[in-house]
Amino acid sequence: MTNSIAVAVLGANGRMGSEAVRAVEAAEDMELVAALTRNDPLEQVLAAGATHIVDLTVPDSTEANVRFAVENGLHAVVGTTGWTDARRADLTELLAGAEGTGVLIAPNFALGSVLASAFAARAAKYFESVEIIELHHPNKVDAPSGTAVRTAELIAAERAAAGLPASPDATETSLAGARGADVDGVRVHAVRLRGLVAHQEVLLGSEGEQLTLRHDSFDRASFMPGVLLGLRQVGERPGLTYGLDGYLDLGA
Ligand SMILES: NC(=O)C1=CN([C@@H]2O[C@H](COP(=O)(O)OP(=O)(O)OC[C@H]3O[C@@H](n4cnc5c(N)ncnc54)[C@H](OP(=O)(O)O)[C@@H]3O)[C@@H](O)[C@H]2O)C=CC1
Numbered sequence: 008m009t010n011s012i013a014v015a016v017l018g019a020n021g022r023m024g025s026e027a028v029r030a031v032e033a034a035e036d037m038e039l040v041a042a043l044t045r046n047d048p049l050e051q052v053l054a055a056g057a058t059h060i061v062d063l064t065v066p067d068s069t070e071a072n073v074r075f076a077v078e079n080g081l082h083a084v085v086g087t088t089g090w091t092d093a094r095r096a097d098l099t100e101l102l103a104g105a106e107g108t109g110v111l112i113a114p115n116f117a118l119g120s121v122l123a124s125a126f127a128a129r130a131a132k133y134f135e136s137v138e139i140i141e142l143h144h145p146n147k148v149d150a151p152s153g154t155a156v157r158t159a160e161l162i163a164a165e166r167a168a169a170g171l172p173a174s175p176d177a178t179e180t181s182l183a184g185a186r187g188a189d190v191d192g193v194r195v196h197a198v199r200l201r202g203l204v205a206h207q208e209v210l211l212g213s214e215g216e217q218l219t220l221r222h223d224s225f226d227r228a229s230f231m232p233g234v235l236l237g238l239r240q241v242g243e244r245p246g247l248t249y250g251l252d253g254y255l256d257l258g259a
């Protein structure tokens with residue numbers, strides 16, 4: 008097809024990668040030119056003529072994969088977790104010397120999840136307390152989820168801008184882990200349970216009331232519209248975008 012987006016999927020045998028292979032193959036404006044598994048050399052994407060990569064691998068390999076893409080002028084849509092502040096800063100520096108190349112790092116591709124995180128951030132300055140519970144399948148190798156980290160960052164930024172203190176907590180003694188992880192001052196609790204896919208609740212509390220914002224991905228198909236949206240837009244958005252919300256119109 009002329010003008011189709013030539014896509015290479017990295018991590019093509021994985022739970023997300025295999026779903027992405029199917030989604031790209033089914034998209035009329037895209038062509039799947041390469042599907043790399045763990046031991047395939049990255050040079051395959053160049054030989055196949057890819058213009059875009061989708062990285063759905065593991066935190067240990069994603070940084071090298073994306074660097075390779077940028078150094079070779081390929082746009083990258085990245086769903087893999089593990090993109091710390093330091094890694095993103097290094098990537099931004101690399102992209103500064105790669106004019107016109109775009110990278111989207113999306114902690115979550117599900118549109119409902121992106122909206123739920125944005126709503127939570129907006130609501131967080133109106134409540135005294137906020138905590139996050141993320142719930143996933145037990146094969147997930149990282150905790151807390153990238154989505155929960157991103158949600159906590161968004162919430163913390165809104166609360167800081169509003170001059171709010173940390174959520175109240177009188178805990179003096181506790182077993183290690185009982186109060187969850189501290190992400191920018193927001194407590195994040197991780198559940199791993201057979202039968203789950205990807206779920207998150209943000210609990211917001213004030214005297215006498217609670218608002219719960221919950222999102223559920225029951226199937227990895229839920230992530231595919233976001234992957235395709237990212238592929239269609241990343242070439243028009245040079246530099247690094249962190250979060251699919253950067254490509255959506257979520258209002259002021
Ligand atoms: N942004 C989003 O919306 C979503 C993001 N994710 C994230 O995506 C990532 C993948 O998740 P998931 O599919 O569940 O995990 P899987 O473990 O099912 O898949 C990861 C795949 O990557 C392969 N792999 C490892 N290293 C490399 C490499 N260097 N090059 C190519 N392939 C490699 C693995 O191969 P092998 O099997 O041989 O180890 C495996 O097949 C995770 O970080 C997860 O958190 C997941 C869901 C949604």
Ligand SMILES: O=C(O)C1=N[C@H](C(=O)O)C[C@H](O)C1
Nearest residue numbers: 088114115147152153154205
């Ligand atoms: O590993 C997963 O499954 C998921 N990973 C991403 C994350 O860590 O946030 C996105 C989604 O939650 C599913």
